Amino acid sequence: MNYSSKELEKQWQNYWEKNRSFEPSEDFTKPKKYILSMFPFPSGRLHMGHVRNYTLSDTFARYYRQQGFNVLHPIGFDSFGMPAENAAIKNGSHPKKWTYDNIDYMRGEFKSLGFSFSKERDMATSDELYTKFEQGFIIDMYEKGLLYRKKGFLNWCPSCHTVLANEQVIDGSCWRCDNDVVKKDMNQYYFKITQYGDELLSDLSKLEGGWPKQVLTMQENWIGKSNGLEFKLRFDDKSKEKLNDKFDGFSVFTTRPDTIYGVSYAALAPEHEIVSYMIENSLLDKETIEKIKEMKNASSIDRQKEKSGVSLNLQVLHPLTKKSVPIWVANFVLMDYGSGAVMAVPAHDERDFDFAKKYDLPIKWVIKPFGGELGADKPFTDVGELFNSEMFDGMNSKDAQSKIIEYFEAQKIGKKTTNFRLKDWGVSRQRYWGAPIPFVHCHDCGIVMEKKENLPVALPEDIQITGEGNPLENHPTWKYCKCPECGKDAIRETDTMDTFVESSWYFLRFCASPKNWEKEAFSKEQIKYWMHQQGHSGVDHYIGGIEHAILHLLYARFFTKVFRDLGYLDFDEPFDKLLTQGMVLKDGAKMSKSKGNTVDPDAIIEKYGADTARLFILFAAPPTQELEWNDNTVEGAYKFIKRFFERSANVYKTDSIPAILHSKLTKEEKFARKKVYEALVRAEDVYKEKYTFNTMIAGAMEAMNALNLQSNSDVWSEGYWILTSIMEPVIPHVCWEISSQKFSFKNLAPQMVIEEVFEEESIMLGVSINGKRRCEIEVAIDASQDNILEIAKQNAHKWLEGKTIIKEIVVPKKLVNLVIKD
Incomplete structure (x- = not known):
């Protein structure tokens, strides 16, 4: 039996496709498993990170099929978005053609790797049918008050020419192109994700044990719930007069009310409405206005580095002492957090301290160490004893927080408040290749929803992509329409949706029967079956990168809760178990074209075969750890598969597992059986909780070595029956071939552990x-x-x-x- 991966793998890939081997049954009396990978953007080529992701999910899917489960293991393509548009600009092609050509190529790559995806539920989020259902959901959300439009200072990427959500700004840079993000005053559509802030936070406890702790912590920090004191700083008479009595003050929020007597200045964000009013009404000199504009245009991350500011020559009154406090514009104050205004306590906050030192502002100490001395060269930020704080002197600063809040509430000058770091999700994008927002602007009716019977609002294909502006704005006919309300001339919304909208509900789309694929986005019957099991709800196993912890995973949780409230679902969380795989590295760095360290999966398949690629990716490291590419290990994986296949010649053909009298075996034969069943036990443990496929494979290799030390044909055949079953999820082509030649497929089923072999x-x-x-x-x-x-x-x-x-x-x-x- 000579091993030829190319011929053998092609044979079985065609067999699986012809026989619909991986299509889930619609017999809902069977136990089920829903296995899902985060689906790819159709860039045209799989990289080794993709291979790792989909090999992991495929291993789960194949294992559970062996165990008798009805398995849904689908794949789709996250196919809208800026990369397709940017590629079209670069290559002079159309985004749709570029996208769907790539999808066709990637489908071929999936087949060549032996991935057991359902083909009948395959879809792309840029399909017009997907857009139709999604636009219907958007209309429902708008009617529910969960989608609204307003003007504000937004994150703008000058390179991608579009607005970004807060979650898509990573360290002040665009998540896609890494260029600096600036602020721009624009209209934007928002999802009211903040309405679910408390629930998104509290429901993290439901995911404990199923999700990595790191992801739960990242989401908790991003939601950022904090309790504190909210109160108003009121202008003195002179400042109110200067502002033409337009404002009497502004609200601030603090988590450190114990430092209230240390307030020595207040600071506004450059975008604050008071600052804008002063600029618009020429209440500031040109030099000050220019400095404020510079602050606005700086990226969020840059604004947190070098502290800068300008005085507004305004004063507010301290709420307790009634002393004057100067007002500054400071670059470190952001409109995205709180009210865009802060009370500054430089004696007890490092950021406020640096700013005060730079501009020679007062520093008032109101907390000191217990029994210790204060240092004047840095702020004191620990728990200590209050002083210079009138009636609260001598109190523990931690205890004083609640007492001071109680005092503010008793005096009716402030209140205990909860704030969230989480802000509403801005979903407008000023690009062509995205799902159109299904609204119409009517001169008489205002913003009007398109009628559902007119959906989808599809993209026009006769456009020119230049990279300058939104092609939908300049289209000669597409944006002109009739108002769905009054029938008069109107204009379509030309913003398209953030691509993360599409990826927030695609896992539900797969819960639609192929028979009704065009009639419904998903069905309650399919949802009830695929998304529920023995007290748990959601996808059984979800696999993808930890880089999606804040973006995709948070948004998918939000959409699940919204769909529940709209009556589509009866559960709260989308994914029961989450596995976040580590990155694939080469030469110590993440694989990327710019670094010149990528490995082409097609080349590996051509030289060694898909089974080798799969075995290496699972054997080289546990799935949650980074994996360092190693050519020698790839070669070793190939040699093991070749040896495993060719030595199956020692196995006799049988329709049932051999019956062996263990007590009559030699020492070597007993040892071989023991190693085989140890591998089986290890495999069962791996799928239950550990997911350390490397140890499972190592156990199979040890069993192979032990089998080679004896010559009993019964022990050989029993050992191969079990090892072929263990290894089929990892190296399916070879195992199906061995099974068809030796066992008539009977080995692809769960095996019982025989305890006597361990005696x-x-x-x-x-x-x-x-x-x-x-x-x-x-x-x-x-x-x-x-x-x-x-x-x-x-x-x-x-x-x-x-x-x-x-x-x-x-x-x-x-x-x-x-x-x-x-």
Whole structure:
């Protein structure tokens, strides 16, 4: 049996496709498993990160099919978005053609790797049918008050020419192109995700044990719930007059009310409405206005580095002392957080301290260490004792927080408040290749929803992509329409939706029967079956990168809760178990074209075969850890598969697992059986909780080596029956071939562990002389102490010769120690 991966793999890939081997049954009486990978953007080529992701999900899917489960293992394509549009600009092509050509190519790659995806539920989020259903959901959300439009300072990527959500700004840069993000005053559609802030936070507890702790922590920090004091800083009379009595003050929020007596200045964001009013009404000089504009245009991350600001020459009154407090515009204050205004306490906050030092502002100390001295060169930020705080002097600063809030509420000058870091999700994008937002702008009716019977609002294909502006804005006919309300001339919304909208509900789309694929986005019957099991809800196993912890995973949780409230679902969370795989590295760095360290999966398949790629990706490292590409390990994986396949020639053809009388076997034969069943036990443990497929594969390799040390054909055939079953999810092509030739596919089913193979007939004991290990002996498991001592003395005679044994110690199943004297 000579191993030829190319011929063998193609044969089985065609067989699986012809026989619909991986289509889920619609017999809903069967136990089920829903296995899902985060689906790819159709860039045209799979990279090794994709291969790792989909090999992991495929291994789960194949294993559960063996166990008798009805398995839904679908794939789709996250096909809208800026990369397709940017590629079209670069290559002079149309985004739709570029996208769907790539999808066709990637489908071929999936087949060549033997991935057991359902083909009948395959889809792309840029399909007009998907857009139709999604636009219907958007209309429902708008009617529910969960989608709204307003003007504001938004994150703008000058390179991608579009707005970004807060979650898509990573360290001040665009998540797609890494260029600096600036602020721009624009209209934007928002999902009211903040309405679900408390529930998104509290429901993280439901995911404990199923999701990685790191992801839960990242979401908790991003939602950022904090309790504190909210109150108003009111302008003095002179400042109110200067502002033409337009404002009487502004609200601030603080988590440190214990520092209230240390407030020495207040700061506004450059975008604050008071600052805008002063600029629009020429209440500031040109130099100050220019400095404020510079702050606005700086990225969020840059605004947190070098502190800068300008004075507004306004004063507010301290809410308790009634002393004047100066007002500044500061670059570190962001409109995205709180009210865009802060009370500054430089004595007890590092950021406020740096700003005060730079601009020579007062520093008022109001907390000191217990029994210690304050240093003047840095702020004191620990828990301490209040002083210079009037009636609260001497209090523990932690205890004082609640007392000061109570005082503010009693005086009706402030209140206890909860704030969230989480802000509403801005979903408008000023690009062509996205799902159109299904609204119409009517001069008489305002913003009007398109009628559902007119959906989908599809993209026009006769456009020119230049990278300058939104092609939908300049289209000669597409945006002109009739108002769905009054029938008069109107204009379509030309913003398209953030591509994360599409990826927030695609897992539900797969819960639609192929028979009704065009009629419904998903069905309640399919949802009830695929998304529920024994007290759990959601996708059973979801696999993807941890880089989606804040973006996709948070948004999918939000959509699930919204769909529940709209009556589509009856559960709260989308994914029961989450596995976040580590990155694939080469030469110590993440694979990327710019670094020149990528590995083409097609080249690996061409040289070694898909099974080798799959085996390497699972054997080289546990799935949650980074994986370092190693050509030698790839070669080793290929050699193991070749040896595994070719040595199956020693197996005789049988329709049932051989019956073996274990007690009649030789020592080598018993050892081989033991290693085979150890591999089976290890495999069962791996799928239950550990997911350390590398240890499962190592166990199979050890069993292969043990089988090679004996020649009993029954032991060979039993061993291969079990090992082929264990390895099929990892290297399916080879295993299906062995199974078809030797076992008529009967091995692709769960096997029972036979406990007798683990029963030891003998045991190895160490022999020590005066505590120093000298040799090792093998004795029967039920040997008497006298027998053990006799064998020990025989084997250690050269160390005992001419010596007197004064003490004999036998530690059962561990060692023998003989104490001697000369």
